[in-house]
Amino acid sequence: xxxxxxxxxxxxxIVPAWGYYGAFLLVPLGFIVVYAFARTTGFFEVxxxxxxxxxxxxxxxxxxxxxxxxxxxxxxxxxxxxxxGYPFAYWLGSRSHRRKTLLLLLIVVPFWTSIxxxxxxxxxxxxxxxxxxxxxxxxHLIGSELALLNTSKAVWIGxxxxxxxxxxxxxxxxxxxxxxSLVEAARDLGLGKWRTFSRVTLPLTLPGVLxxxxxxxxxxxxxxxxxxxxxxxxxALFGPIVGSQFLNAIDYPFGAAMALSLVAVLLVMIVVxxxxxxxxxxxxxGAAL
Amino acid sequence: xxxxxxxxxxxxxxxRRLPVSRRNVLRAAWVGPAAAALAAxxxxxxxxxxxxxxxxxxxxxxxxxxxxNVYNWAAYLNPKNLKAFESEYGIASxxxxxxxxxxxxxxxxxxxxxxxxxxxxxxxxxxxxxSGLLTELDHAKIPNLANVDPQFLDTGFDPGNRFSAxxxxxxxxxxxxxxxxxxxxxxxxxxxxxxxxxxxxxxxxDSSPEVIGAALKMLGYSYNSLAQxxxxxxxxxxxxxxxxxxxxxxxxxRQMMQREESYVALGWNGDFFYVKKPHAYVIxxxxxxxxxxxxxxxxxxxxxxxxxxxxxxxxxxxxxxxETGYTYYASCVPEAKPLLDSAISGDPxxxxxxxxxAKLETAIADxxxxxxxxxxxxxxxxx
Numbered sequence: 032x033x034x035x036x037x038x039x040x041x042x043x044x045i046v047p048a049w050g051y052y053g054a055f056l057l058v059p060l061g062f063i064v065v066y067a068f069a070r071t072t073g074f075f076e077v078x079x080x081x082x083x084x085x086x087x088x089x090x091x092x093x094x095x096x097x098x099x100x101x102x103x104x105x106x107x108x109x110x111x112x113x114x115x116g117y118p119f120a121y122w123l124g125s126r127s128h129r130r131k132t133l134l135l136l137l138i139v140v141p142f143w144t145s146i147x148x149x150x151x152x153x154x155x156x157x158x159x160x161x162x163x164x165x166x167x168x169x170x171h172l173i174g175s176e177l178a179l180l181n182t183s184k185a186v187w188i189g190x191x192x193x194x195x196x197x198x199x200x201x202x203x204x205x206x207x208x209x210x211x212s213l214v215e216a217a218r219d220l221g222l223g224k225w226r227t228f229s230r231v232t233l234p235l236t237l238p239g240v241l242x243x244x245x246x247x248x249x250x251x252x253x254x255x256x257x258x259x260x261x262x263x264x265x266x267a268l269f270g271p272i273v274g275s276q277f278l279n280a281i282d283y284p285f286g287a288a289m290a291l292s293l294v295a296v297l298l299v300m301i302v303v304x305x306x307x308x309x310x311x312x313x314x315x316x317g318a319a320l
Numbered sequence: 321x322x323x324x325x326x327x328x329x330x331x332x333x334x335x336r337r338l339p340v341s342r343r344n345v346l347r348a349a350w351v352g353p354a355a356a357a358l359a360a361x362x363x364x365x366x367x368x369x370x371x372x373x374x375x376x377x378x379x380x381x382x383x384x385x386x387x388x389n390v391y392n393w394a395a396y397l398n399p400k401n402l403k404a405f406e407s408e409y410g411i412a413s414x415x416x417x418x419x420x421x422x423x424x425x426x427x428x429x430x431x432x433x434x435x436x437x438x439x440x441x442x443x444x445x446x447x448x449x450x451s452g453l454l455t456e457l458d459h460a461k462i463p464n465l466a467n468v469d470p471q472f473l474d475t476g477f478d479p480g481n482r483f484s485a486x487x488x489x490x491x492x493x494x495x496x497x498x499x500x501x502x503x504x505x506x507x508x509x510x511x512x513x514x515x516x517x518x519x520x521x522x523x524x525x526d527s528s529p530e531v532i533g534a535a536l537k538m539l540g541y542s543y544n545s546l547a548q549x550x551x552x553x554x555x556x557x558x559x560x561x562x563x564x565x566x567x568x569x570x571x572x573x574r575q576m577m578q579r580e581e582s583y584v585a586l587g588w589n590g591d592f593f594y595v596k597k598p599h600a601y602v603i604x605x606x607x608x609x610x611x612x613x614x615x616x617x618x619x620x621x622x623x624x625x626x627x628x629x630x631x632x633x634x635x636x637x638x639x640x641x642x643e644t645g646y647t648y649y650a651s652c653v654p655e656a657k658p659l660l661d662s663a664i665s666g667d668p669x670x671x672x673x674x675x676x677x678a679k680l681e682t683a684i685a686d687x688x689x690x691x692x693x694x695x696x697x698x699x700x701x702x703x
């Protein structure tokens with residue numbers, strides 16, 4: 032018991048995790064880096080080297096447009112998750128312990144079904160001759176068939192649905208941990224509802240918002256299944272476009288460069304995001320306390 | 321082929337067969353006679369002694385292996401034929417499926433062994449042969465190759481048919497529901513012009529060579545154009561009708577037409593026969609694409625003798641007719657045609673007339689071609 036710390040557990044315990052990430056994350060990532068600087072010279076023929084041509088091609092307006100479409104869709108999806116997730120998590124945090132467990136379980140249940148099947152289910156639901164369309168028509172809310180499927184709106188709906196739990200859980204944890212007596216104190220001391228929220232509740236739960244935002248935004252930028260199925264192949268989002276470099280153009284180096292560039296852009300964004308918002312969160316927290 | 325499989329496996333097989341169109345990605349490539357380079361490349365000779373066995377038409381099955389493992393597109397080999405081959409030769413067979421030539425190539429490049437028969441498209445034959453992944457065919461064991469129409473033999477992608485025997489061929493064109501579309505669509509120009517009339521009821525393949533090729537043909541250029549300004553013009557034409565396109569899909573357009581969610585589709589001829597609503601298929605008058613699929617034996621085949629026997633067996637007119645009656649793709653064996661139901665043999669969608677065939681082009685196998693198509697495709701999709 033050196034220095035009064037807990038016993039240092041043997042290093043061997045991290046070997047499985049390291050081995051796994053080494054073999055299945057770092058090594059493949061290494062391949063992507065190597066390929067990104069190579070050139071396609073024929074069908075399935077690649078010349079390795081240090082070529083920057085793949086990255087130059089990414090500056091073409093065609094591909095810059097793909098970045099813009101992808102990031103705005105991921106941002107819209109993340110905000111959608113937040114708009115639905117925050118009130119729900121807040122409500123959930125105030126339920127009794129047993130209810131909470133049950134409700135959390137219910138959120139997880141859909142995950143027992145494959146994402147592919149759930150996404151196809153959405154395709155049936157949103158179809159012009161689908162149940163949602165006929166219900167809305169019967170209620171005279173829409174005049175003609177629902178024209179949602181195969182649009183970017185459908186992609187947005189699918190993204191929000193798929194990623195909502197990833198937003199919900201971090202939000203729930205930070206709301207659950209929040210000392211509600213601070214909210215009561217703010218109210219007692221005469222702060223209005225909205226100002227209590229913006230000056231006490233929100234700053235206290237900002238870590239959850241930050242984590243939830245990261246967990247939803249980042250994977251949304253690479254989403255493949257949802258835009259492919261619900262977007263009718265019409266939305267040029269990053270995932271399907273990278274996929275087509277590998278499967279249609281047989282241009283592994285360019286596909287790898289695209290993937291790598293996304294990783295790089297995301298890393299920069301995440302660092303800035305965490306620094307700026309994280310600091311503000313701390314500052315707000317300090318002010319609130 | 322489902323014997324011994326669990327219900328789950330059978331369900332997966334079924335699911336695979338249903339929504340996935342036989343041809344998903346581009347298929348391409350008669351490179352043109354100029355590609356003689358192939359003759360120079362290193363060859364992978366079949367593993368067995370080739371001269372020892374006499375042609376085995378009706379010969380002794382005892383000399384053959386007892387198992388045939390087929391790796392094929394889904395719904396692309398009539399189960400009746402496979403059953404008949406099994407019982408005639410007293411063998412067992414298995415069948416696995418791939419959804420694109422690229423998947424097949426990747427799998428064989430990755431060292432997959434145990435497959436005896438595969439069905440790649442022309443350009444894929446060329447790539448596989450160059451990579452030493454095919455067994456050279458022993459023509460002495462495939463006398464029925466003589467049944468094949470010579471125009472499908474000795475192609476640019478495989479001069480002398482050293483590695484491949486023709487399976488069937490098809491075209492890319494326009495299919496539409498005649499109950500909903502009052503016009504007779506005969507040209508690509510019309511296909512583009514009518515988009516606004518049937519806005520939201522159009523689909524195109526999710527495959528750049530076909531769709532950009534269609535626009536190129538409409539504009540009077542080659543299906544295989546490598547000129548950037550021509551490709552740009554074609555892409556702009558496509559972007560013009562994009563708001564009218566319901567879906568860009570290679571696998572779902574049959575179902576969408578069947579459910580009358582779409583009326584007009586740019587697709588492959590055989591696929592439209594699965595649509596059970598009144599419809600027409602047309603090869604537009606400006607010309608279009610045609611492709612040829614082939615039987616090949618992978619280099620790692622464990623039953624090459626039986627595979628040769630299978631190719632020879634399937635190339636008889638009777639078995640060819642059984643195939644076309646199932647896949648709705650035209651046989652390369654002319655004598656099969658009279659054996660077909662006249663509804664099939666007389667259908668210009670399956671057997672187009674000679675003057676229509678004359679206007680067809682095959683896609684080329686060229687990395688630059690694919691890169692130009694893919695850039696244009698991304699531009700179209702992100703428009």
